Amino acid sequence: MANLRISIIGAGSAVFSMRIVSDLCKMPKLSGTEVVLMDIDEERLENFLVLARELTEFFGANLKFEKTLSLRKAIEGADFVINTALAGGHEYLNKVRAIGEKYGYYRGIDAQNYNFVTDYLNLTNWNQMTLFLKIANLIKELAPNAWYLQAANPVLEGTTLVSTETGIKMVGFCHGHFSVETLAELVGVKDYEWQVAGVNHGIWLTKFESRDGKNLYEELVKYADKPHKPSTPFDDQLSPVAWDMYRTYGLFPIGDTVRNSTWKYHRNLETKKRWYGEPWGGADSELGWEWYVSQLNAVVNMIELFAKAVKNGQKLTNAKDVVLNAIPHASEEWKNLIADLLDPSKLSREQHVPFIDSVVNSERRRFVVNVLNNGKIKGLDDDIAVEVCAYVEGEKFEFEEVSLPKRVLEWYLKPRTLLAKQALEVFKTKNLKLLEDILERDPRTKSSEQVRKVIDELYPIMLKEQKKVEEQE
Amino acid sequence: MANLRISIIGAGSAVFSMRIVSDLCKMPKLSGTEVVLMDIDEERLENFLVLARELTEFFGANLKFEKTLSLRKAIEGADFVINTALAGGHEYLNKVRAIGEKYGYYRGIDAQNYNFVTDYLNLTNWNQMTLFLKIANLIKELAPNAWYLQAANPVLEGTTLVSTETGIKMVGFCHGHFSVETLAELVGVKDYEWQVAGVNHGIWLTKFESRDGKNLYEELVKYADKPHKPSTPFDDQLSPVAWDMYRTYGLFPIGDTVRNSTWKYHRNLETKKRWYGEPWGGADSELGWEWYVSQLNAVVNMIELFAKAVKNGQKLTNAKDVVLNAIPHASEEWKNLIADLLDPSKLSREQHVPFIDSVVNSERRRFVVNVLNNGKIKGLDDDIAVEVCAYVEGEKFEFEEVSLPKRVLEWYLKPRTLLAKQALEVFKTKNLKLLEDILERDPRTKSSEQVRKVIDELYPIMLKEQKKVEEQE
Ligand SMILES: NC(=O)c1ccc[n+]([C@@H]2O[C@H](COP(=O)([O-])OP(=O)(O)OC[C@H]3O[C@@H](n4cnc5c(N)ncnc54)[C@H](O)[C@@H]3O)[C@@H](O)[C@H]2O)c1
Ligand SMILES: NC(=O)c1ccc[n+]([C@@H]2O[C@H](COP(=O)([O-])OP(=O)(O)OC[C@H]3O[C@@H](n4cnc5c(N)ncnc54)[C@H](O)[C@@H]3O)[C@@H](O)[C@H]2O)c1
Structure with a gap:
């Protein structure tokens, strides 16, 4: 298929974007695709563009790249929009978590039963949910036939929000399975x-x-x-x-x-x-997350080094060695990542590119997708996003029959999806009494004063960060 | 209708039973009814029988009374079985609450979000739920066409349990509305x-x-x-x-x-x-409940005095004055209660007798009933008991259309009904890991050791009290 246009929002999320581009290079039927890289961080974007072009050349693939700081431009005319952006970045995660901890909420107020993943906020991330909706509404306006692929977290809340509010074509992807x-x-x-x-x-x-x-x-x-x-x-x-x-x-x-x-x-x-x-x-935990962030930072640094080496005229495999020489203790993970990216026979673990291929070229494949329930899992509400196995061929989804025992439904999935719905209602209504209500039932809460104080400090920050996204081009 | 047979289980719950009998006396179409009074407390039963007969004579009504200590005998051939028993009595409530408090669970482990009513246990009351099931199964065996009217708490869990497990004709009643x-x-x-x-x-x-x-x-x-x-x-x-x-x-x-x-x-x-x-x-609270129990005890004492006076040959109105002379500070509530009971134009606030009349004599009336949801409240599971308004005429229920806002559903009713289902699963499976799971999410829990200890102390007592009910005749 000619003239396919795929946009990556938050393309500066380098490891993820590298995987996507590497996968695209290895999919012959997607040859000729135009990839639009969008981010608000110009430097990251530029670094990644250099690498993406070099990767494409390395594989002798045919991909065109564009970069832009504008959401509108990125989305206009797209066939697929992949969102991997983290509004506010890790800095924002740290900030709201620290405020929570100041008032006795260990690991921040978003840490709740059935929801402890540190970059998976659903209570304080109004900026992120606003970005999801903004992208979706731009798709509706500028590329109404495009698919929105949700990689950014929270995938559960995000897929639910976007699907129920905008009705665009959408799938959320994760690789946990x-x-x-x-x-x-x-x-x-x-x-x-x-x-x-x-x-x-x-x-x-x-x-x-x-x-x-x-x-x-x-x-x-x-x-x-x-x-x-x-x-x-x-x-x-x-x-x-x-x-x-x-x-x-x-x-x-x-x-x-x-x-x-x-x-x-x-x-x-x-x-x-x-x-x-x-x-x-x-x-x-504070230790585990510190480890993760330092890994992320190390990778970002390596990518910078990598990009610099490439800009200085090195070819990819040489550039790789330049990085390894500069950082001799570079982790196994990094070495494996690079090896996989450059291995023509290996696809990454991200489902996005195979999904695009399945849709565009009617290649039947099995995926684990996040989509609105609508009866797929009996016992859960229709209007909540579930994660299930499905075969995709063209635009047709063939969902596998699934039956979850009552135990999992009533002791895990129902309370978890209730939390998702409550979090979304707080976001949509900005009704602080509801946020209060969640915290009043929180095991870490000792008094209503504590609840009031933490909300008082978080609320203006949440609003301000949401506003930033609203005003983004 | 002739030969109607109504059984009251836990008939020693004197105020409740007095109201039922007084209501029966005032329902001309229920004249001739046979009332079977069942309790395990012989003295209470005897006292109440004396008063019931006297009340009937006072109104010149035609009711026959039987008393029995046997559940089987009480249920055999019944048309309606009203259950107001509290297995283990207030003593049991006190005991499990005290054990909870010993381990840091203020007001006992049953006190949970959306469930703070002190005599409405749903986690530690395996005796009470066993009694509900036992009565229902005896109805199935001995009076398969009888209605089971649930007055004893927990009405939500009880109605759900009995209706889903036995499928007998059943309604739960409360007077909160x-x-x-x-x-x-x-x-x-x-x-x-x-x-x-x-x-x-x-x-x-x-x-x-x-x-x-x-x-x-x-x-x-x-x-x-x-x-x-x-x-x-x-x-x-x-x-x-x-x-x-x-x-x-x-x-x-x-x-x-x-x-x-x-x-x-x-x-x-x-x-x-x-x-x-x-x-x-x-x-x-500890103070409010103390007040309530002392009121209950005062009423029980007055009823004893009342019964004694009647046994000594006093007529009802005189007996009433005997009580008031013996306890000059008898509360307003007691005075009003007696006045209402003896007022031929006033029915009590209990719905049981009017319901029986509506069923038996096809008198159309409006009730607030507890029955399995089955679509009555959209958004709640079908297999949970809801409390809704309905007209009853004969055996036909005409439920009013009702629509509850999402807010009430998602912030109150869904979490509350989840708790009910979880409590029932703990009861049915005796899986202590599930009870543990509830307590691990409890705001009062500081450590898993605390959870283990409180369960270790409660579990044998819960089992023993359940066994007592299982072995009851
Ligand atoms: N679904 C999955 O399988 C999966 C796996 C890992 C991480 N994630 C999620 O992916 C997201 C990115 O994580 P990360 O650690 O790479 O974060 P990151 O901060 O390193 O990268 C995100 C990128 O988004 C950009 N960005 C921020 N705000 C933006 C905006 N308003 N518009 C456009 N771009 C913007 C940033 O500049 C950055 O380059 C997170 O939500 C994370 O939870 C998902
Ligand atoms: N639905 C309502 O409107 C409503 C209102 C108030 C109280 N209640 C409930 O009614 C119940 C009774 O409360 P109470 O304060 O009168 O209690 P109570 O202990 O004073 O009376 C209950 C009676 O049940 C008897 N009993 C106990 N175990 C029994 C058994 N295994 N078999 C037969 N009888 C048995 C007792 O001997 C006692 O006479 C409680 O569950 C309470 O929560 C319901």
Whole structure:
């Protein structure tokens, strides 16, 4: 197909954008695509553009690039808009979290039962939700036939908000379900069938079978409570939390679901360490998150170095070595990332580009998608975004039948989706009594004064940051 | 209709039973009814039988009485079974509450957001739920065509449990909706239309209009935050809590709904006093409940005196004076109660007898009933008991159309019904991990050890008390 136009909003989110561009290079049928890179950070954008062009040349692919600081320009005429922006950046996350902690809300007020992922705010992120809506409304106006692909968090709230408010064509994507592979490795199977279902960051292993129909849960439980020493803060798929959640809810929690548990595992650093393992206590403790941010920063630095080397005339593989020479302790992850990006036979784990290919070229593939429920998961409201398995071919989605046990519905998914709806209502109405109500039920709240104070300090900041996005071009 | 047989389980709950018998005496079409009084407390039963017979003679009514200690005997051949028993009695309530408080759970572990009514346990009352099921199953076996009328709490959980598990004909009744009159008095209307809907102890004023169609909410809000000095701990319909709940949820909370708020109003005695008023801090504080229990005890004592006087040959009106002479400070409430019971033109506020009359004699009347939702309130699960307005005529229920705003659904009714379902699952499965899960999310929980300890101490008691009911004849 000629003249496909794909926009990446927040293209400065470099690792993500590299993966997208690398995937595009490896998809012959998407040859000729025009990629619009949009960000508000000019330097990041420029750096990434240099790398994107070089990557394309490296693969001998045919992609055209444009960059812009304007949302309107990015969206005009697009066929697909991928949003990976983080309004306010990590700085904003740190700020609202610090204010929460000042008033006794460990890890910030957004940390709530079933929602502990640190960059997955749903109460204080009015800027981010405003950006989602702004992009969606611009799509409606300027590219009404375009697909909106949501990569930025919160995917659950974002997909729900945009789909119910604008009705544009939309899918939210995450990659949490790849953790099923950890379980397959554990039980030593290569060839198996799996299915997950739930909501974003709250998905459950509804099927885990060998090809000959044997239920692999039976194998899995043989490893229950196997001692676990995490290699990174994110290495939690086999942590004691995962096993304990399995015992409580009756299905295995997959991917970031293990982070999204209850205060039982998150009460304080000591508790987190006990459950998610030493030394970090999981990705969302102060230690785990510090580790993550320093990794992100290291990668950003490397990308800068990388881009500089390329600008200085180095070819990609040489530039890669320049980075490694400059930072000899560059992590395994970085090395693997680069190796994968440059390996013509390997696609990244992001679903966006294969999805685009499936839609545009009617290539039937299986995805894990976030879309409005509308009956897909019985027992959940129709107007909430669920994460389920579906085959996509052209614009046709064929959703797999799924049945979630009452236990998971009533002890996890219903309370989680209630929180999502409440958070969205707070955002839409700006009714602070509702935000108050959430905090008055928060286990960390000792008095109504505490609630009032934290809201008093957060509210003007939330409004101001929302305004910034509203005024963005 | 001849040969109607009505059984009262827990007939020793004297005030309630007196009202039922007095109402029966005043319903000419129910003349000839046989009333079976069942209780496990022989003395209470005997006392009440004496009074019931005397009351019947006083009105010149035609009722026959039987008493029995056996559930089977009480239920065999019944047309209506009214259950007002409290398994374990107030002693049990005190015991489990004290254990909760020993481990830091102020007002006991059953006190939860949207469920603070002190004799409305749903987590530790396995005895009470077992009794509900036992009665229902005996009805199925021995009187399959009988109606089961649920007066005993928890009506929400009880009606849900019995209806989903046994499918017998059943209604739960409460009298909370009469508090609408307090609002009518406040705005000075005599003739008005009203409607409530929600779940038991969680009902909302969905209609409040003058006969000529004026929305009386507009009048009501003129009195918002009128200073309120409660005359009893139960005098909360116009308390600051009610106004604050109205502001948060957008509809006025009616009756016991005002008690069933969130920790915002219940955090500690001081908070309760601030919101429900001095000196008690509402019905469910340690002070308010002490007041209530002492009232209950006083009434029980008076009934004993009353019964003794009747046994000694006094007629009812004299016996009444004997009591008043013996206890000159007998409360207004007692005096009014007696006056109403003896007033041939006044029915009590209990809906049971009018309901029986409507069913048996096809007298069309309006009731507020608790029955399985099955679509009556959109947005709530089908398999949960809701409290709604309905006309009853014969066995036909004509439910009023009702629409509850999203706010009430998503901020009150959904979390409340989730709690009910979770509580019922704990009861049915005896899965202590689930009870743990509820407590791990409880604002009063500081550590998992605290959770384990309180459950360790409660669990054997809960089991033992359940067993007692299972072994009951
Ligand atoms: N769905 C997934 O699989 C997945 C996985 C990881 C991270 N995420 C999410 O992706 C998002 C980005 O995370 P990150 O760590 O890369 O953040 P980041 O801050 O490093 O990158 C985000 C980019 O967005 C840009 N940006 C900020 N405000 C913008 C605006 N108003 N308009 C356009 N661009 C803007 C920034 O300049 C930055 O380049 C977050 O929401 C994160 O939670 C999603
Ligand atoms: N629905 C309503 O409108 C409403 C209003 C007030 C109280 N209540 C409820 O009514 C119930 C009774 O309250 P109360 O204060 O009168 O209690 P109570 O203890 O004074 O009376 C209950 C009676 O039940 C009897 N009983 C206990 N275990 C029994 C068993 N296993 N079998 C048969 N009888 C048994 C007791 O002996 C006692 O006579 C409670 O559940 C209370 O919450 C309901």
